[in-house]
Amino acid sequence: MDEVDRTLLAELQRDATQAYAALGQAVGLSAGATHERVRKLREQGVIRRTTVDVDPAAVGRGVMAFVLVEANAWMGDSPTKTALEELPEVVEAHVIAGPASLLVKVRTSTTEELQASLRRLFAIEGVTGTQTIVVLESFFERPVDVRPG
Amino acid sequence: MDEVDRTLLAELQRDATQAYAALGQAVGLSAGATHERVRKLREQGVIRRTTVDVDPAAVGRGVMAFVLVEANAWMGDSPTKTALEELPEVVEAHVIAGPASLLVKVRTSTTEELQASLRRLFAIEGVTGTQTIVVLESFFERPVDVRPG
DNA sequence: GTTGAAAATATTAATAT
DNA sequence: ATATTAATATTTTCAAC
Numbered sequence: 001m002d003e004v005d006r007t008l009l010a011e012l013q014r015d016a017t018q019a020y021a022a023l024g025q026a027v028g029l030s031a032g033a034t035h036e037r038v039r040k041l042r043e044q045g046v047i048r049r050t051t052v053d054v055d056p057a058a059v060g061r062g063v064m065a066f067v068l069v070e071a072n073a074w075m076g077d078s079p080t081k082t083a084l085e086e087l088p089e090v091v092e093a094h095v096i097a098g099p100a101s102l103l104v105k106v107r108t109s110t111t112e113e114l115q116a117s118l119r120r121l122f123a124i125e126g127v128t129g130t131q132t133i134v135v136l137e138s139f140f141e142r143p144v145d146v147r148p149g
Numbered sequence: 150m151d152e153v154d155r156t157l158l159a160e161l162q163r164d165a166t167q168a169y170a171a172l173g174q175a176v177g178l179s180a181g182a183t184h185e186r187v188r189k190l191r192e193q194g195v196i197r198r199t200t201v202d203v204d205p206a207a208v209g210r211g212v213m214a215f216v217l218v219e220a221n222a223w224m225g226d227s228p229t230k231t232a233l234e235e236l237p238e239v240v241e242a243h244v245i246a247g248p249a250s251l252l253v254k255v256r257t258s259t260t261e262e263l264q265a266s267l268r269r270l271f272a273i274e275g276v277t278g279t280q281t282i283v284v285l286e287s288f289f290e291r292p293v294d295v296r297p298g
Numbered sequence: 299g300t301t302g303a304a305a306a307t308a309t310t311a312a313t314a315t
Numbered sequence: 316a317t318a319t320t321a322a323t324a325t326t327t328t329c330a331a332c
Binding site: 001006009012013014015016017044045046047048049050051052053054055056058059060061064066068076080081084085088089091092093094095096097098099103107109113131132133134135136137138139140141142143144145146147148149 | 158163164193194195197198199205207208209213215217233234238241242243245248256258280283288290291292294295296297
Binding site: 019020021031032035 | 306307308309310
């Protein structure tokens with residue numbers, strides 16, 4: 001993981017459709033060498049996958065909220081994870097240190113659907129309460145910065 | 150945006166490196182027709198971009214936190230957005246309804262760096278306080294579900 | 299929407315630094 | 316080890332249907 005790799009990662013985050021020749025120009029390498037660098041980054045797991053960024057509103061997921069989930073037991077275990085994975089509107093789930101046990105990020109079509117989601121979260125074993133933070137506007141959501149610091 | 154498009158989106162979210170021929174097989178279409186469908190999804194902005202998912206820990210961003218930012222004025226304006234964009238550790242910034250004005254998601258290398266980030270957030274015009282939620286473990290972070298519901 | 303052909307690109311191999 | 320160049324294999328892309 002040198003400076004060249006980081007530049008390649010930043011370029012791929014920006015546009016993963018570009019050809020290896022174009023990608024190589026950004027770092028002064030040939031297509032072949034660039035290909036080999038990227039192959040290794042994938043192999044090492046630094047690049048987890050290549051994916052597309054879909055506009056949530058365009059697929060009927062224009063409502064977003066963060067939900068703090070309180071519980072009467074430790075929720076950092078596998079059954080909880082599985083229960084959350086089964087809810088398609090839950091896009092992130094984190095075990096946290098702070099005012100609750102979990103923080104989940106939810107995307108729904110409407111606020112009515114959000115309400116239905118809260119009902120489903122409440123139904124999970126051990127959950128005693130929720131605190132919902134509705135997003136009014138997102139300034140930005142961007143990939144992790146690959147530069148050291 | 151029919152059922153075929155949604156399947157294509159789900160497939161591309163899973164693996165955007167696959168060839169149009171393979172992608173087409175998932176929906177029973179030729180490579181040419183698949184290519185045209187995807188081209189239109191990009192044109193319409195349903196697909197915002199093709200990108201790589203980078204492991205945060207591998208690039209020195211293994212610490213994650215959500216920060217509720219309180220302020221003494223309306224923070225939903227452009228100057229605030231710009232100030233947050235200038236902080237590379239801030240990966241998301243949202244205007245919220247709830248116990249604070251903003252919710253930001255931060256990724257740093259260490260908790261010391263997280264502290265430094267909080268200092269920078271405090272330095273933003275209008276900010277009067279922060280409440281930090283440190284993530285202990287992430288169950289998952291996944292793309293938006295493209296299925297209706 | 300399909301098929302098929304041309305152009306671009308990915309991928310592998312041989313070789314050099 | 317990692318790069319370059321050059322070959323071959325795939326794939327994208329764009330016609331014509």
